[in-house]
Amino acid sequence: MVRGGSCPRTDKKQGFNALMQKLGKPHTYRDLMDPLNEEQIMEYEVPGDCIPVLKKLYAMGFRFMIITSRNQHDYPYAVQFVVAKFPDLIEKIHNTCDEPKTKFVQRLKPRVHIDDDIQKLKQLEECPIELIYCRQPENVNQELSAGDKQRIHEAKSWSDIFVLLEQIKKSHEAICWKNRWENKWYMIEKIWGAHQSLSKPELQELLKEYASFPGDSFRNLFKIACFCIRYESSRCPLPPESREIQ
DSSP, X not given: OEEEEOOSOHHHHHHHHXXXXXXXXXXXXXXXXHHHHHHHGGGOOOOTXXXXXXXXXXXXXXXXXXXXXXXXXXXXXXXXXXXXXXXXXXXXXXXXXXXXXHHHHHHHOOSEEEESOHHHHHTXXXXXXXXXXXXXXXXXXXXXXXXXXXXXXXXXXXHHHHHHHHHHHHHHHHHHHHHTOOOSGGGHHHHHHHHHHSOHHHHHXXXXXXXXXXXXXXXXXXXXXXXXXXXXXXXXXXXXXXXXXX
């Protein structure tokens, strides 16, 4: 699973710079933000239910990566924050260096992408991936449209995210069981397509059938040791400015 990380929105930066210019002040957005990242980033509070949920998901076989679009100044501080706040939970962090996140998602082949920016989620709508909009105090007034809700899940807490991911995991397992497919990273596009083709009643019926199947050992063949795909460096070299969390 991939978690998106964002730089401050471009319109905020432009608005701040325009205001300073109007006031005749020799300050820029970076003059304000760079010291904050250097001195205050470790003061940012991780949502209270985030780490317990990630640990529980990790024990269930989920693995986590971050794709971020930080500038070169902010990126080392972001890595420092992740290492300190999420020990042994985040496997990789990838900096896009202004390349589209779509490119990284296509190469990493995660099953789920979580982001707090609707526009960045919409950029991934053509990818075979489940999208989750994570509500936070900063985006409380940014609502998904009725059309967006057909493609993007919404979560108001990490507990909501846990429920969604558990449902997605069970759905993928049931689809692979029904079709006798391997539940592997190279099958993601096929699995996702099958998932999208099912109506809600059809999916519920499949899950019911899967749960009632008597052969536990046979059914376990379609479960996966690692639900969210690890980075396959032998098949996909590390993108620029990507590093493994040590």
